[in-house]
Amino acid sequence: MNPLNPTLTPARHWKDIPQQVRHRAMSSEGRRRVVFGGLKTAGIVGALALLAWGGLELASAFQDDPKKMPEVVKAAAMKDLVLVTDGVLDQAWLARTLALPKVTSLMELDLFQLRARLLASGQVRAATLTRNFPATLAVTLAERTPVARLQVEDKAGAPQTLFVARDGVVFEGTGFDPKMTDTLPWLAGVKLARQGGAFLPVAGMEPVAELLAKAKLEAEHLYANWRVVSLARLESDGEIEVGTKDGTKITFGATEDFFRQLANLDAILDAARAQPDKALREINLAVGGQVPVAFDGLTAQTPPAAARPAPVSAPPLFTGFPNH
């Protein structure tokens, strides 16, 4: 249709003639050219595919087998060590831990071994080492955060403080702010075992870590008073025992809702504070709807509203830390 005059149909141009021609209308040379054209196209496609495949193979070979790298690349000396981390470890720690030779090339580095060194510290949860040619080794770390402290004796018999992460891994801890680590509760009721030079992870830390995290987040005033967390009855009774700085023993059910238990605890402590003449000795939040509360010199009473706590100094719940 002609846009200027819609009643006019546009004149047909010779270019409207289809240029296809039947195979039998072609001469032998024409047919030969068709075959040649097809082969040429197939050849180009094949060559491109081969090139792409070769490139991939080459890249894969270089990645997997550094020996195949050209000598020039192999000989280039490493100049920079770059650290990217989500935690507190610093460049100095990295250099100390990797203990790289002063002069080395990227290709001489055994990345698997270096990674193992980093992971051996325990504080490092995951490590990625990348050769950035020509001369940079990039190290990306994901670190563990401590949720509790442990005290053990070192080989010389001196006390040593260790940290426990959410997944139960025990590590020395480097670079943490002492103000933060001093607020962490001590861990008790665990049996530490060594394997090689390191401790095996503490079993059952997941619910403990969850309780501590929830307490720190939702009831920091309670958490600040917690001194010791015991896992002694976790496996047998499903209970987590917390000893406070003022000597009260609080028992949490490991399978119960921690938020509800913390709310109960807060209410009981508020009620107990109204009776300054009584000292709380024990609160058991693990038995369900009713919470037995014991005061010094009295037997356990329920419900907490009826409790009449007596101000008696509680004996320490945990008398010591396990020595291993």
Add this chain to the structure above:
Amino acid sequence: MSSRTTFIGAVEIGTSKITALVGEYNGRELAIIGHGECSSRGVIKGAVVDYKAASECTHSALEQAERDAGERIEMVFLAQTGGHLEGFYNEASLNVKAADNMIDADDIRTVSDLAKSKELPAGRMVVHNIRRPFRVDGRLIPGTPENLVGQRLEVGYWTVHGQEPRLADNIHVIRGFNLEVRELVLSSLASGHMVTTAEERQHGVLAIDLGAGTTDYVLYRDGSPHTTGVVPVGGSHLTNDLSIGLRLTEGQAEKLKLRFGRANVQARDKADKVWLDGNFSIGDRQFPRQAIEQITAARTWELLEVVKKKLGSAFSPETCAAGVVLTGGTAKLAGIAETAAKVFGVPAHLGETPSWVAENLRDPANNTALGLLYYGVSSQNERALSNRRRGGFLSNVKRLFASS
């Protein structure tokens, strides 16, 4: 056209011979690197009548040209002739739409589209739309009128059209060699472009390509083609007349025409006779020279008269100051320039192949194929330039919205 090297084929499927040339074009220069030729079969008056014979012959010429060039042709510019080709003139005008009367690209496109928008009879297809110069308020504009100031813009197109089956036959012959026909070019435009200079075209010149089966002509005025035409009569008709008049075979008549034929009568002595073969072989005969000349001269005069008649009022000695230029195989007939000068009343001369053309190609019969390459390349360049001027994707989208 891109700047990479392209190998272009130029093919003329003529009545007496088929010519193929290979041009190497690098975006700036065109060099002719291959030549192939084959005596024509299956073609009468520029039209394919035997597909197989014409294909074999054309493909043979193409193969020969490719061998000569040592390269494979990528596309073909194909010469088009034949009695089925006709032309008409259509013009359009419009009032410039801008408030300041400055002509923009839209005005030019609109008036051009209007001038080209004439319907054709069924079965006819456009081969060429040849634009004549623009006029702004009646003033002739040799180039583009863009950014000129005026109230009325006019343009006219000489549209050449032909029968679809005839055009398709020629295209299919080339496609049978698995080559794309990139451009169809009128034989007269191709040869006219080759034998006339830009100055001659500006002053007005008539180029006549006398082939074996057809006579193609183009009249240039103001630097561009004004009128084109094809007369389905050519050198083979002279041969045919001799054959009938002197009772000879076609081959013998052709031989006599080439040796003794003239476009004007010079022989005064009726007793002056010439030998058919001249080698005293059995069957060799004598013929009166005057009779030969009279036959060929009469037909040539008649042929040129037909051309003049077809041109009609488009041709006048005043508008054709550079005269008549003759080319093509039949233009080699002695005395043809004098005859043309008498018929048209203007100076006439034989077209000269430019000096840069290789010696083996410097024959009037090759001018169409040579011109085909040059005309094709330059028209493709103009089109590419015009497309670039029109802008890219964004401009096309803008136009789409403007027209909706």
